[in-house]
Amino acid sequence: MIPQDSFIVVAEVPKDRVAPLRSLLATMTLPDCPGAADPMNALLPFGVFDTIHFGRLVLLEDNTLGDRAVYPELPKDEPTHLCFMVDCDGDATALLSRMARECNGLRQIFAYCADYDANADFAEWLKRRRVKPAASYVNWVGRSVTQAREEARLRELLRDALPKASSNDPQQMLAELRSAVGGRVTLTPIPPTPSDWRMRNLGHFLAPIVIAAVCLVFFPLMTIPLLIIALIVVTIELRRRELSDPIVVNGYDPEWVDKLRLGEDHDVTNQYTAMGSIKPGKFRLGLELVILAVIDWAARHILTRGGLGRIGTIHFAHWTLIDGKRRAFFCSNYDGFHEAYMDDFINKAAFGLNLSFSSAIAYPQTDWLIKKGAWREMEFKRFQRRHQIPTDVWYKAYPGLTARDLARNARIRNGFEKAAMDDDEIRRWIAEI
């Protein structure tokens, strides 16, 4: 399989250049589809790179800095950044270099940034501004763009061929379908998993387990009491803060929501970008970093097969901290309407929302970290819309296909390529077509 990778470049844009840059970014989109990238736009033709799943350019302009009034220790103002994010197959660093080399338009875009230097090595300049997300999620680790596209084509052809099958005998039907479709679709063999990636991944998987095991086995008398004390202290401190943190009311601004909606529902998949400030102090930040580290680890090793917990509609997601970890932004690519996405999230994974976002200023009040919070439905919905920002340019490599479509198409391909199937297997396989 081909492992997925991503890069996130964040560079400051002087406030007076934000509006002109926004206009430039708007030229990259399809007519009447604000935010939807033209895959072949002149500045940055995402479509040329057949390893890119999703790409986005978004001006991180924060509307909620005013909420910091309740925390005078935080700076009143923060810079505006341009964020360039790509989810791809294979090495993201190599892709970034290639894009820097081949897309002159990218220079034109980043020329709006504060410290852009036309004489510097552009690829290096971009790499220096890369930020590592605190947590990342991939819907299906190992599924490549090529695979997604070829398998979609395979299903299409099988779907067309199925009504023409003359036999009802499973084996004969399979043979008929194979011969009807064979030769008309390319199915690139799935390459072996790179061994260095495999080793690194195993190391990442084992590291926390080994550390925990060593502590518990060799130093149980120190580790266990320390853990208990830490748990008690964190619980008391957390509860104290939950009860005393200032409550910030999130209003509903219909004009803002209209603006966000302009960029939605051009495809079955939508983009989401939201940003906000983290509550000041080491406690909230520390807790947030620990939680995101756990999410990152789980997403990389356990939640690798089509679901972020029970949420099966997210393709890729990243949680990223910026500005000296005072602020964070969250990006995702999800299937369905915004409202349905939020309902899904609240009803199936409110605890996950609370874990990963409750350190944000203005987040609805939680109980014991995982309870209430997002369960305060309307408060949460206003919170997230208010913190959401329009994604200026958003690219998806396989329009019309949801994450569940991709998973089903992969199952169809498995059956198609299987040497032999028994009658039951064939019936199941045909039902998927």
Place this chain on the structure above:
Amino acid sequence: MRLDVDTADIQALAWTAFGPLTGASYLLLRVENPEAARRWLGALKPTSVADISSACLAEATQVAITAAGLTALGVEKEVIDRFSPEFVEGMTGSPNRSHRLGDIGANAPESWEWGVGEREPHVLLMLFAEPDRMSELEAKTRSAAEASGLRAIAALGTTDMGGVEPFGFLDGVSQPAFDWDRARTPGTKADRKYTNLLALGEILLGYYNEYGFPADSPRVAAHERNADLLPIAAGPAGARDLGRNGSYLVFRQLGQDVRGFWRWTHEEAARGGTDLKSLAETMVGRRMNGAPLIDFETGLSIPGVDPSDRDVNGFLFDSDPDGLACPLGAHIRRANPRTADSPAGEDGPIDHLLVMLGLTTRRLRNPTSSTLPWEKNTTVWPYLRREDDAVASSRFHRILRRGREYGEQIDVSQALDPARPDPKAGLHFLCLNSNINRQFEFVQGAWIANAKFASLTGEQDPLIGNRQPFPLPPVCQTPQPTDGFTRPGAEPQRRRSVGVPQFITVKGGAYFFMPGLRALKWIASA
């Protein structure tokens, strides 16, 4: 019913569909003279829930108002903005909403008979009476309203079709029950199984909803005008609740192409090797007499399903995960998938934890009606089928339907008779909910009109879908069709229909607020 549920303040439609009063008419009015209209509305006495329990009614009037109507009546914009955004924006308020609701193509608001511009209603009067007294009540009410600063833009009559809708199927079979006694705590372990009994806050504003919080409701501060007319709000002392005992009413006029429906079904049944009635029944998910296509599970007891209703509503789709008895895309599965908080019910804390973390879904795999063989071990990660958890928990997305049929009633053979003229029939779809976005719009957008519902592709609700391709170029290379219908169980070659025509066209619609009686007085005091 608990004492703090003020039945005298709640319009009776929240409690009853006025079934015995088989005559009904909907008057759509616009405000011409605000002052006179306010006076008239202030003196109007809509039938309340308390009236229902006290006497046998001969007639009833219910009233609801749009956001445009509140403005026309002179309610302050600042107060109107406290209502839910969907209500304030209106059903036709944004292209994005129209797209989500499927109101594009032939359904586009521009071609509606009412609901837009000068034809946007301000006030809706719902009149119910015995059929022989209906025209008299309608004429009387209409002239009284028109004498009082209101102008009728339409009087939408109804037809008593004996409980069936124009296609001939028994209608209004499945309805949620509401916890008027407020004995139920939502969100407990019990909700890991499906419940048909919902918190009162799912239809009435100001009461606790399925999340255990008061349903969002517009408030009026104690110092604002005439605040003391209104019920006291829960929460901050002194605030009054303009929404309490009220509900949002969604009204859509759905024209049904009865002849088109049966003609297509006739042709398609011949192609698919079945008969037209069974094909139509698989599209609906019920027999024409209302019996579900799903086998009953013995011993299944669903909260909120009356024992007398068990033969039509005492079932779940859990026993048919692959849609072999009732297709996954059938109308009743889309309108209410009967899903619970946990995709496979409740089976102990460890199992619940695994389900919550998304590590297992299909656990209890004993489909009673399935003939499709599935792998035995689909229980523990990584052998999970996410499709089984594709649909949201139903209890957050229910609506209380209160619609009536209109037009001429014809049977199947008449529908197939080429000489017969089009009967111009349909449904005045009305429903009540407390959160338009999470209830009506979710059901309509994410379940009915969504071509990817329950991991299907390329098909919308077989009855209601608008068949508009999505996405379209330039976003994708070719328009993605949504006009299919899959019914597993048939021979694999014939199980999928394509090119299903549009059978139902939206002819009008609006979002209304059906106020409590005191709130109506307050509105009239503007």
